[in-house]
Amino acid sequence: MKKIGRISLTFLLVIAGAFVAVWTYSTFFNETKVVTVKEEPAVRYASLPADSEQKLPDLTFAAEKSVHAVVHIATQSVRTGQWSSGNPFLDEFFGFRNQQPQVRQGFGSGVILSSDGYIVTNNHVVEDAQNIKVILDDKREFDARLVGTDPSTDLALLKIDEDDLPYLTYGNSENLQLGEWVLAVGNPFNLTSTVTAGIVSARARNLGINRDTYSIESFIQTDAAVNPGNSGGALVNQQGNLVGINAAIASRTGSYSGYSFAIPVTIVQKVVDDLKEFGEVQRALIGVNIGDVDAEIAEKLNLDKVEGVYVAAVTDNGAAKEAGIRAEDVIIDVDGEKVKTSAELQEKISQYRPGDDVKVIVLRDNDKKQFTVTLRNKHGDTQILRDNITVLGAEFETVDENVKRELDIDNGIIIKDLNKGVLKDAGLKEGFIITNVNKKPIYEVNDFKREIGNARGGILVEGIYPNGESAYYVFGLGDE
Known part of the structure; x- marks a missing residue:
């Protein structure tokens, strides 16, 4: 028993000594320290996590609203020409040899601006076209009438005979901010109803690509992908409102390389209003x-x-x-x-x-x-210029290729419907083929409109009747 007592006492003393040692170390030697560790991962994912607080813009509303109002435009033009042997004496003796008529087809885009079928596109999409067809997003097709063109802004206005069409409303391109998201809608490479997205990269960009004497360039630059076939399509903001008409790309290959350019809607709206009201654009000049x-x-x-x-x-x-x-x-x-x-x-x-x-x-x-x-017009006065074609009192069509061969002419437009007006008063008759205006050859009705619109004072019209009789007429347009 004594031996057991001694062992128990020794055990208790060991236990007590351990507690004393722990208490002494904790009190006098051990200080609690708090250390924070900040993780710095060497690799990060490029995508945002699903629960990220950063919100990307929702462009689905703008895409759905605009895609139905953007159309596909198909054009067809026929040109004849002559070739030379290279020897002027042989050419004089045998004459120039006519080439076979060449049919050219073109494609682009357009934007419906009203429910009754007014459509805006680029001038270069429909330039020189004899036939213009509009294909809607729902695959319906219509023949389009050219209301007017404005080469100085590279815009043109078309009209199709249909009602209750989807259309885009004008936005405000002046309110666009750098970095703002926009959509480009069109038909690149004949891929209809294509939507791409990007941001506004710059505004009021002058590229020097329009060679017209009175050209206006103040492009909206974006990085939304645009390719051949997008010309004339819509640039819309996040609300689905039209802020520009896509017109050009900066590329060394002919395909999209990073930047595209659109005509701002401030210019588009003015051009469209003028073409509808006057038949031509009322260009104001500061001089x-x-x-x-x-x-x-x-x-x-x-x-x-x-x-x-x-x-x-x-x-x-x-x-x-x-x-x-x-x-x-x-x-x-x-x-x-x-x-x-x-x-x-x-x-x-x-x-x-x-x-x-x-x-x-x-x-x-x-x-x-x-x-x-x-402000003044291109003639130096303040008058509003009106579509002189209306006061001429006639309808015109391009001359058929068979008729050209029979009459041995290379170009011309024919008077199809002559009513009361300047031409009838000047002595012209229905069926007369106009080949030249003020010594400039006329291939298309648009050529005729351009020369008449640019004329100041007397106008010389030369041509031929279907019976082969050549004739010329001189008339003026008065104060119109």
Whole structure:
């Protein structure tokens, strides 16, 4: 028993010593430390996790709204030509040899703007076309009538005879912001009803691709994929409203390489309204030769900022000169809106008509000066130009190839329906084939419209009757 007592006492002393040792170490030697570890993964996924708080834009509404209002356009044109032997003496003796008529087909896109069938597209989609067919998203097909064209903006207006069509409403391209999501809708490579998405990369971009004398370029640049066949299609915002008409791509291969360009709806709406009301665009001109302000010009003129539109010269008897604007002025504001580039100035002025007054602020000797400019038309006056085809009182068609061969002519349009008007008063008769206007050959009705529209004063019309009798007529259009 004594031995057992000693063992128990020893065990208790060991236990007590352990507790004392633990208490002493915890009290005097051990300090609790809190360490946080931040994980830095070496590899991250490119996609967002399913529960991410970041929201991508929902473009399904805009796509569904716009795809039914964008159409496929198919065009057909027939051209004849001549070839030379290369020897002028042989050509003189034997004459030029006619080539076989060549049929060309083209494809593009268009946007329905009203339920009764007005459709906007690019001028280059329908240029020189004799037949224009419109295919709707539901596969219905219609022959289209060309209402008018405007090469200066590369736009054209078509009309089909149908009602209750889906259409797009105009948005506001001036409110577009860099980085804003947009959709391009069209028919690339004949793949109908195609939708691509991207962001607005730049605005008021001037590419210098339109060679028309009065060209206007102020493109919306996006990275939405656009390819051949998209021309004339819609650029829409997230609400499904039309903000531009796709027109061009920047590419070395002919296919999409990263950037596409659309005509802003501010220009589109003005052109469409003019073509519907007047038959031609009422282009207002300010009468200046312009360029962007660069660092050299800013230093020369002692400007505080490198922005604005530099007036290199003013047109004699033009609107700007009459208002008091001079060469070396810098235009910075039009009707209360700042203009930083020549493209922005062109886009702004394009929204007006001849005879409209605009307030223009310029910098001259680093001081601001305001002028009221009365805009003019291409002829230098303030009159509204109307479609002269209407006052001519006739309908026209391209001459059949068999008729051309019989009459030994290479071009011409025929008067099909002659009513009261300028042509009848001048002595022309139904069936007369117009081959030249003011010494310029006429191949298509659009050629005739263009020459008549550009004419000022007397107009010389040459041609031939179906019996082979040649004739010419001279007439004027008065104040029209």
